[in-house]
Amino acid sequence: MNTTVLGYPRIGGRRELKKATEAYWAGRLDAAGLERAAEGLRRQTWDTLAEAGVGLIPSNTFSLYDQMLDMSVLVDAVPGRFRHLEGLDAYFAMARGAEGVAPLEMTKWFDTNYHYIVPEIGPDTGFRVPAPTDAKPIAEYREAAGLGIETRPVLVGPLSYLLLSKPAPGSPTGFRPLDLLDPLVEVYAELLERLAGAGTQWVQLDEPVLAADRSNAELAALRRAYDRLGSLPSRPRLLVATYFGEIRDALPVLAATKVEAIGLDFVAGPGNRQALGAIGGLGPAKTLVAGVVDGRNVWRTDLNAAMGTCASLLGLSGELVVGTSCSLLHVPLDVEEETGLDPRLAGRLAFARQKVDEVVLVGRALREGREAVADRIPAAGVAEEFVNARVRARLDALGDGAPRRDYAERRAAQLDLPLLPTTTIGSFPQTDEVRRARADHRAGRIDAAAYQAAMRAEIDRVIALQEDIGLDVLVHGEPERNDMVQYFAERLDGYAHTVHGWVQSYGTRYVRPPILFGDVARPEPMTVAWTTYAQSQTTKPVKGMLTGPVTMLAWSFVRTDQPLADTARQVALALRDEVHDLEQAGIRVIQVDEPALRELLPLRRADHAAYLDWAVGAFRLATCGAAASTQIHTHMCYSEFGDVIDAIGALDADVTSVEAARSRMELLTDLDDAGYRQSIGPGVYDIHSPRVPDAEEMEQALRHALDAVDADRLWVNPDCGLKTRGYAEVEPALRNMVTAARRVRATL
């Protein structure tokens, strides 16, 4: 009974990777220095895993930026615009851009909060095996071997690599990256032969795309790729690792290939167990790597359940290896570092380091019998002490909260605003001064009164500026918020916070998600004081600003002892109370942001409806208590609604603002086709770029929008919040935006 993990965090316990990488970018550290830091981190990981007693240790799980980007470099899928650059310069330019060169796109890694760098593949992308010295997986394998540790290099598998790529700009219509499967597989074949030559026993090929719906053509491609790799005369043994869900139709396909091992996720994909049984198991020649320790969440494993799962898998393969459900990249490193947590909670948590011990423990229990580890099995189950009976009773009584009055009726009762009202998405630039005031307050260097004075002064400035610019619906600017989820999580019961619990989001950007561990309740209003202060400084309406229930879950680690839907309702109830209090305080416009609505969408289409049902239900519970005269806004940071388009209307907000930099027209028509009848604010300029668009450009955008939407339903706003920009860009851009709105208004 062997043990393994599919991957491990690479950022270091004190964010060493970020510090070294940023120092390198700033010219404070040379390439050799960065490499030394990287080597130290790799060694730490291997040592940790070896000392913990993990049997099969992965390598090439380290990356200076991203594992997909590493693959692109490894197979030489480097677009022409980076070809004049070399080595690290080319590598980081692909991730972040360089002088005059746009970076590759970045997008979410499945339904996680990790972002990968999207390969650009065109018909003339010529895959190539790198020179021996450049082959990172071989170098890392040798490096570990030099330390006396035998490892299993991890690569993104060829199917996932291509299905996660996008066609290079200018590719002929109909071209798909998957068209290049055969030449890519030849490059993998050569790499595998070289790895074998270096002494590698096992290689892990990650194929997470198998957890999503796959067409017959894609399954055929899977078969072709692994038949070819399986039949190589000289190669390491192959583990095809799948994760993030059930692989369904892909299971019999993989099982029929010659790969020696298959990894299945039994946490996100419990149905994998039954599917295995249905095909009569993998047979005596194959190893099953059973992902029974959750790599996506921070809870201790219910070891009895994990052992039970493993026991039920015995006989379904030649050998069984106990593993993590996916790479541990998605959880923080070590809960032992968190000394400030409520001990009742701390005892329930396991970060990457603890999960490694769990894997080893389950392996030992299966070898030596449960008794051998009995004293190390903690209690599992619902935490009685974190139940809030009042919240539960109120939710039971509320049901779905009853629908709001109909849109036309609400509209008549709401604020009188000019046609094409102008507004912003919420945050204004977070200046050094604002950040310093927050940090000083947190550290106790300034008292509450001084902090309040600093924030109020900032709100004064932001209100005065908006009045001067001539916006119609103002915001307070969110200076008091470090992060739109953390701010609320810190004010709600049931959420805890870590000090060192960083997780890589992309490159050197790490996040520290709050932990939603118990029933959520709102001890007191969270935003009312700031919002009403802002309202007291102006006669224009000020929009209150809240973060929606789905987003509050998506960007946190969330309890698993009850359905997500139930947890979402608890958050929604807290927001509903906040909406009520804002109304009572005279606020007539309230925005509930849901930028993560699409992100939590399940990987399988068949699961979409159930998800959207509770997601929409939670939003409505949060907002439908509002009076007809209160205008509810929502905001999403994307324009490609795809599978959530029907849900946008079902949220029943009065106004929806969205990103629209790319496809303004189609978006509005799509929404219309989906039956969306409320107002819409398609962003008229892209806040992700420092460029200041002129009034003509935005006027043009508005006229385009008016082709698809009646003037009395159109709002004018930027794409997203302004907190990452500076005033030097924001002020002229907003002035131009208001000018554009006025010009168009004058012609209506």
Ligand code: GLN
């Ligand atoms: N109100 C938030 C802001 O303006 C919304 C952020 C977001 O959409 N991600 O910053």
Ligand code: ZN
């Ligand atoms: Zn946004």
